[in-house]
Amino acid sequence: MLRTFLAIEQHGTMAAAADRMALTHAAVGAQMRTLERVCQRQLFDRSGRSIQLNDAGRSILEQARTVVAAYDSLLRGVADTHGVEGTVTIGATVSSMGFLAANVIKLKVPYPALNVRLTHGSSPELERQVRSGEIDAAVIISEPRTTTLPESWERLYEEPLVLLANPAMAPDEASVTSLLKRFPFIGFEAASLTGRHVTSLLRRLHVEVTPVLEMNSIAAIADLVRQNVGLSIVPRLRHAAWTNDPRLIARSIPGTTWRRPVVWYEFGRQPRATAIVKNQLLAALAE
Structure with missing residues (x-):
């Protein structure tokens, strides 16, 4: 039942979830x-x-x-703990590599024979590497997709857009739009998924900006904000x-x-x- 519920969220409609779960539309409706x-x-707007x-x-x-992850872990059972061995290569974007690496380290004790190699890159490049078989899975920035190929997309978590500024340039009473109009703007790479949504947000806020530069690294942008070069979304x-950073504030927009x-992306x-x-x-993430 929960797998079907998650399939509806991932694929957008009950009909798409029914196809993915090999159920009739009526069965999906009854489950929900x-x-x-x-x-x-009620969990749905009808x-x-x-x-x-x-x-x-x-x-x-x-x-x-x-719950689904815990159930899958239960089915594998204790007997599987030392039965998994070999090498897998997992990719991640720079912004999620710390999260991935910290958790891979935790697997060393329960799975001593499993060797997990890590690599980093841009989301499009990592997706290509998964498809070509160069790596086994990746943590990437992407909208999950419906596909008939033996590939799997699973949403891990989401990150809202915020105004990132140095406290010296962003007093509490100042609005987001006024700050965007007053200070230099550091843009996120316009061609990326995130960059396109930042551009759309600025349009809705009726704010025109001329970026002093564009980057595709949140860590690098944050470092420039710390140095008071400008602000960013x-x-x-x-x-x-x-x-906990005295030189950064993240304001909701x-x-x-x-x-x-x-998302987690793999080819099985x-x-x-x-x-x-x-x-x-x-x-x-649950913890």
Whole structure:
């Protein structure tokens, strides 16, 4: 039931989820009505042409992913702990490499015979490497897709867009739009998925900016903001300690709804080994 629920969120519609789960549309609808009875609340908005997750449905997504991951781990059983061996190569973008590496290290004790090699790159390059078989899986920035190929997309977490500024240039009473109009702007690479959404957000805010430079590294942008070079709009990195940084503030932006999706992508070449890494990541996110 929870797998079907997650498939609806991932693929956008009950019909697409039914195809993915090899169920009839009626069976998917019946499962979701049962899930709503179990949760004692409505999880879907049925007022429009298509059925969409409502706020209550979105609020249990992370817990549903955790339960499914825990169930899969239970089925593998204790006997599998020392039975997985060999080498897998997992890629990640620079902004998510720290999260991936920290969790791979935790696998050394329970899976001593499993060797996980790490590599980094841009999301398009890592996606290409997974498809070509150069690497086994990757943590990338992408919208999950529906596909008939033996590939798997699973959303790990999301990062909202925020205004990143130096406290010296952003007093509490100043609005986001006024700050964008007053100070130099450091742009996120316009051709990237994130850059396109930043451009769209600036258009909705009716703010025209001329970036002093464009970069595709949030860490590099943050360092320039610390040096008071300018401010920027970037994803609020889930695993960055910005709240403890005296030279950075991350302000929420009114009217922004898009959240940068960080997803797990693989082609099913070494499913047992990659599942161990993926489930470790999901468990860490749940914690």
